[in-house]
Amino acid sequence: MLGPEGLGGPAAGPLGGPQPAQAVTAEQLLFLEAWRAVDRAYVDKGFNGQPWFRIRETYLKKEPMEEREQTYAAIRKLLASLDDPFTRFLEPARLARLRGDTEKSEVTGVGVEVSLTEEPGGPSKSLLKVGPVMGRVVSPTEGGPSERAGVRPGDVIAAVDGKPTRGISLYEASDLLQGPAGSSLTLTLQSPGKDGKLGAPRDVQLVREKVVFRPVSYATCSGVSPSAGVGAGKEGGGKVEYIRVTTFNNSTVDGVVAAMREGKAAGVDGLILDMRNNGGGSFPAGVQVAKLLLAGGDIVLISDSSGVRDIYSADKALSLDTTTPLSVWVNKGTGSASEVLAGALKDNGRGTIVGETTFGKGLIQTVVNLSDGSGLAVTVAKYQTPSGLDINKIGITPDIRISPEALAVGGDAVCRQLAEPAAPRIFG
Numbered sequence: 001m002l003g004p005e006g007l008g009g010p011a012a013g014p015l016g017g018p019q020p021a022q023a024v025t026a027e028q029l030l031f032l033e034a035w036r037a038v039d040r041a042y043v044d045k046g047f048n049g050q051p052w053f054r055i056r057e058t059y060l061k062k063e064p065m066e067e068r069e070q071t072y073a074a075i076r077k078l079l080a081s082l083d084d085p086f087t088r089f090l091e092p093a094r095l096a097r098l099r100g101d102t103e104k105s106e107v108t109g110v111g112v113e114v115s116l117t118e119e120p121g122g123p124s125k126s127l128l129k130v131g132p133v134m135g136r137v138v139s140p141t142e143g144g145p146s147e148r149a150g151v152r153p154g155d156v157i158a159a160v161d162g163k164p165t166r167g168i169s170l171y172e173a174s175d176l177l178q179g180p181a182g183s184s185l186t187l188t189l190q191s192p193g194k195d196g197k198l199g200a201p202r203d204v205q206l207v208r209e210k211v212v213f214r215p216v217s218y219a220t221c222s223g224v225s226p227s228a229g230v231g232a233g234k235e236g237g238g239k240v241e242y243i244r245v246t247t248f249n250n251s252t253v254d255g256v257v258a259a260m261r262e263g264k265a266a267g268v269d270g271l272i273l274d275m276r277n278n279g280g281g282s283f284p285a286g287v288q289v290a291k292l293l294l295a296g297g298d299i300v301l302i303s304d305s306s307g308v309r310d311i312y313s314a315d316k317a318l319s320l321d322t323t324t325p326l327s328v329w330v331n332k333g334t335g336s337a338s339e340v341l342a343g344a345l346k347d348n349g350r351g352t353i354v355g356e357t358t359f360g361k362g363l364i365q366t367v368v369n370l371s372d373g374s375g376l377a378v379t380v381a382k383y384q385t386p387s388g389l390d391i392n393k394i395g396i397t398p399d400i401r402i403s404p405e406a407l408a409v410g411g412d413a414v415c416r417q418l419a420e421p422a423a424p425r426i427f428g
Helices: 025-042 054-060 068-080 092-101 170-177 253-264 282-292 337-347 409-418
Strands: 088-090 105-111 112-116 129-130 134-140 158-162 184-188 202-207 208-210 217-223 238-245 268-273 298-304 305-312 325-328 350-354 363-369 375-386
Touching: 025 068, 025 363, 054 068, 068 088, 088 092, 088 105, 088 170, 088 268, 105 134, 129 298, 134 170, 158 170, 170 305, 202 217, 217 409, 253 282, 282 298, 298 337, 325 337, 337 350, 337 375
Parallel strands: 129 134, 238 268, 268 325, 325 350
Antiparallel strands: 088 375, 105 208, 112 129, 112 134, 129 158, 134 158, 158 184, 184 202, 217 238, 298 305, 298 375, 363 375
16 A cells, blocks of 8 residues: 555645545556666666656556556556667566576577667667667577578568568567477568668568577687688698587586687697677676686676676686687677677787677666566666776677678588688687
């Protein structure tokens, strides 16, 4: 029970005395749960320039909340007012699926990670991108239906089966892209040109299948050409360990450890950490991989509206190889936790960043449970590299700029390319 003063101050009754306390309904209490979650955790304490307490009063007085769907609609409207595409409402079924998906090693869909790219006018105008509004592709899963069909990072998904994607949420996009194995769908794509402008729409037909996530693959490459920048003067050429990391999850760290140990046993002259089209994943896993490669220094700074609130640093006791020359491959599909790792290696002088500027997704979300089984994904902080660079919308700039298409993908292909006399220079 909240009196009127709890919702904006005292009010006079018909005879000049205070009015009786007014009951807050169960639906309004659920709305207040969501409001408080944002009030406590949201990164922007200016709440997009809005008087947050007055917003609460206005919604309780004017928004219909007589049944659950109306309450959900009010919560969605509240979150949309923040103009943040990553702060979203999660219905009970969507929240349960989200939690389940984070533990899966496979999903049924077309093998593409998408993000939102905001256009003037806010989230309602966002585009759906391959790889984060129409939607844009962040990264197609290696070997998945989308990659086989030629979908590339940066492509814009203008429609799915004829349904326009402008203004939809990432969760709605997931619903459109996933489905039963063997079912088909049509993506309407637009690819950016060299001038950044989108080309003409084209349709790509895909069939959904089980896409298995193999976070780490690796191979030892012998006979590496001196032009690559490592192993110069060695008879028979140099030797490098190629480590491909496609996502960060519970298995990634073990995979990287196994790869590094194989390289150490082989006596390699260099390490390649290929994070192209790695859209991120588990932040802790990215930090742990950084600890394997760094002898000291900071890994990432976590900041909110009050400034830096937390610092993750290297731990020499956990390091595995801090001296072997390291080449880190990135592209515009490299995002989030991958950018944290690339930024840490660059700022600490541990590795040479090779490729193109990364995606630039530096926001951190947390999921807040509500009492009815629904929840909120709330942006609570942002990443900064050890030098203080705000990753969001900026990305990590490479030390050696090479077109992504100029570098092979996969152990066998990379080994063949590095053995060529004119192999590209990838080590500083």
